[in-house]
Amino acid sequence: MTAELQLLWLALMLYTLAGSTAIGAAVLAKRPERIILGVIMIGLTAHAVSLGLRWERLGHGPFITLFEILSSNVWSLLAIYALAYWRVPAVRPAAMVVMPVLFLMMAWLLVTSSAAGHFPPTYRTVWLYVHLLFGKVFLGSVLVAVGVAGLILLRHAGVGVARLPQLPDNVRLENLAFRFMMVGFIFESLMLVAGAIWAQDAWGRYWAWDPLETWAFATWLLLAFFIHLRVTVSLRPYQSAALIMAVFVLAFLTFFGVPFVSTAPHKGAV
Amino acid sequence: MQTFAVIRSRGDWLVAAASLRVTLVLLALFAAGVAATYALDTDAAFALSAPLGLLALNLAAAIVANPVFRRQTALLVFHLALLALVVLAAAGRLTYLKGQIELAEGELFSGQLTQSESGRWHRSQLERAQFVNEGFTIRYEKGVSRAETRNSVRWLDDRGAEQRAVIGDNQPLVRHGYRFYTTFNKGFAPVFVWHPTGGAARRGTINLPSYPVHEYRQALEWTVPGTRTTLWTMLQFDEVLLDPEQVSQFRLPERHTLVVRIGEARHELAPGARLMLPQGVLIYEHLSTWMGYTVFYDWTLPWLFAACMLAVASMAWHFWQKCVAQPWDGDA
Numbered sequence: 115m116t117a118e119l120q121l122l123w124l125a126l127m128l129y130t131l132a133g134s135t136a137i138g139a140a141v142l143a144k145r146p147e148r149i150i151l152g153v154i155m156i157g158l159t160a161h162a163v164s165l166g167l168r169w170e171r172l173g174h175g176p177f178i179t180l181f182e183i184l185s186s187n188v189w190s191l192l193a194i195y196a197l198a199y200w201r202v203p204a205v206r207p208a209a210m211v212v213m214p215v216l217f218l219m220m221a222w223l224l225v226t227s228s229a230a231g232h233f234p235p236t237y238r239t240v241w242l243y244v245h246l247l248f249g250k251v252f253l254g255s256v257l258v259a260v261g262v263a264g265l266i267l268l269r270h271a272g273v274g275v276a277r278l279p280q281l282p283d284n285v286r287l288e289n290l291a292f293r294f295m296m297v298g299f300i301f302e303s304l305m306l307v308a309g310a311i312w313a314q315d316a317w318g319r320y321w322a323w324d325p326l327e328t329w330a331f332a333t334w335l336l337l338a339f340f341i342h343l344r345v346t347v348s349l350r351p352y353q354s355a356a357l358i359m360a361v362f363v364l365a366f367l368t369f370f371g372v373p374f375v376s377t378a379p380h381k382g383a384v
Numbered sequence: 385m386q387t388f389a390v391i392r393s394r395g396d397w398l399v400a401a402a403s404l405r406v407t408l409v410l411l412a413l414f415a416a417g418v419a420a421t422y423a424l425d426t427d428a429a430f431a432l433s434a435p436l437g438l439l440a441l442n443l444a445a446a447i448v449a450n451p452v453f454r455r456q457t458a459l460l461v462f463h464l465a466l467l468a469l470v471v472l473a474a475a476g477r478l479t480y481l482k483g484q485i486e487l488a489e490g491e492l493f494s495g496q497l498t499q500s501e502s503g504r505w506h507r508s509q510l511e512r513a514q515f516v517n518e519g520f521t522i523r524y525e526k527g528v529s530r531a532e533t534r535n536s537v538r539w540l541d542d543r544g545a546e547q548r549a550v551i552g553d554n555q556p557l558v559r560h561g562y563r564f565y566t567t568f569n570k571g572f573a574p575v576f577v578w579h580p581t582g583g584a585a586r587r588g589t590i591n592l593p594s595y596p597v598h599e600y601r602q603a604l605e606w607t608v609p610g611t612r613t614t615l616w617t618m619l620q621f622d623e624v625l626l627d628p629e630q631v632s633q634f635r636l637p638e639r640h641t642l643v644v645r646i647g648e649a650r651h652e653l654a655p656g657a658r659l660m661l662p663q664g665v666l667i668y669e670h671l672s673t674w675m676g677y678t679v680f681y682d683w684t685l686p687w688l689f690a691a692c693m694l695a696v697a698s699m700a701w702h703f704w705q706k707c708v709a710q711p712w713d714g715d716a
Binding site: 204232234235236238239241282286289290293296297299300303304307310311312314315316317318319320323325328331332335336338339342343345346 | 404405407408411412414415418419421422482525527529530531532533552553554555556563565678679680682685688689692693695696699700703706707712713
């Protein structure tokens with residue numbers, strides 16, 4: 115096994131350890147946050163070195179094959195969640211929702227071929243990196259919102275109510291989740307703009323309703339609908355949380371589903 | 385019992401048109417239009433433009449009628465930028481041009497497109513966007529995966545000075561607002577000189593099917609200019625030009641022949657060979673290449689970008705103000 119894969123395995127094991135501890139800490143109302151963050155940081159470092167080694171070996175970034183996209187997104191999603199975990203204590207119990215999503219992605223990554231893919235010449239542009247960066251911040255913000263929304267839904271379903279007494283009430287949690295969605299909305303808008311600039315240079319059109327563009331725009335529309343709905347009718351926290359989940363599902367399918375069923379040239383670059 | 389509000393005056397109509405509930409319905413309709421366009425895989429312009437136009441009207445009415453836009457400047461700027469985007473997108477659709485051309489090496493683009501579609505109000509200035517294809521290089525990775533395309537072009541600028549550039553992949557040639565992009569579509573182009581009896585000689589090329597996509601179909605039927613003589617022409621060579629086992633580059637074959645069929649007669653031409661026809665002499669000069677380009681024109685591009693940036697910046701400003709004004713865990 116190459117050093118690149120060994121480091122990836124190490125990172126995944128550390129993520130699993132940190133995630134399991136975070137879930138346990140939330141359930142048992144313990145506070146080993148420093149340890150959890152430390153383990154995540156070591157994992158992120160090992161993973162970053164693994165991604166860097168692959169980048170160096172193949173001559174392109176991790177955004178061509180499903181393996182690369184899953185790997186780089188596990189890294190970026192966990193980095194964004196770790197940042198939120200560090201800065202916003204109310205987000206910490208959301209590990210119960212966020213980490214299982216990341217565990218699923220890690221399991222998917224482990225059964226995916228790590229073979230290299232062809233790097234198209236149209237991907238050699240700085241706009242690709244700008245597009246990717248905005249996309250990763252968008253999905254990371256929505257994932258944090260999903261974690262908080264998941265807590266609201268768990269409470270609404272009567273699951274773990276006794277285990278989460280220290281958390282703010284659902285109205286405040288919904289307010290917190292909405293703020294992460296607003297960050298997501300801004301970065302998804304930026305992602306679409308950067309993608310359009312790249313598409314104009316790469317394929318001579320800024321928008322062509324290709325599958326990935328259509329799905330990404332549908333996600334943007336759903337977010338816009340959610341924001342307008344929230345100011346039009348007074349949504350209950352669980353209704354708002356359900357909509358946040360819907361946005362995430364659409365975004366997740368756009369990132370990890372559409373590129374691999376599409377035959378359009380614009381694929382995989384998320 | 386009154387179940388519906390009665391709309392009495394113009395002001396009431398404005399308020400109704402500005403309703404956020406209408407916005408929600410129109411957003412849902414727009415999403416349905418997007419889904420229909422995607423699912424039916426068709427250019428259903430009406431399914432997109434109708435709800436988008438109504439959304440623009442709804443937004444314009446809201447900006448006039450809803451006092452929140454006068455209290456919150458960032459929100460106003462964001463929605464004005466959205467309106468500008470819709471107007472610019474519509475203007476772009478009415479004035480755009482998309483087209484395709486093929487140019488042999490050394491050939492001048494004089495404004496003629498092989499295929500095109502354009503908006504109703506497009507006024508072509510393509511004749512001002514002349515340039516010459518000076519040839520290209522394309523690298524292939526193992527497995528004949530296309531890598532970089534480098535295409536040299538030259539043109540005369542408005543002062544008559546010669547300009548040169550290398551375009552390809554993410555780098556188009558931009559002339560008078562027209563953007564010329566190289567494509568994967570390229571191939572071999574036999575160059576002929578046609579000497580009609582008693583007429584002036586003309587040099588021309590035929591563009592064989594794209595290579596390597598149509599590697600085994602390098603043949604074309606064409607008619608000699610000013611005659612009814614039809615020639616079936618096929619390029620024949622034995623070399624492996626693009627070896628899947630190694631990195632390679634698009635190039636001309638070192639040795640080749642051109643098979644020409646006129647009716648039942650078959651000829652094999654090497655460069656410099658002459659073919660006597662009843663109406664004159666056809667000389668096969670040499671083998672060259674051709675490049676296919678897509679052409680795109682949309683004067684709104686920089687304005688669209690500016691409107692997008694303004695929209696995103698004002699949206700971020702608005703959300704920031706909201707967050708600062710009230711902490712998430714504060715009292716509502």
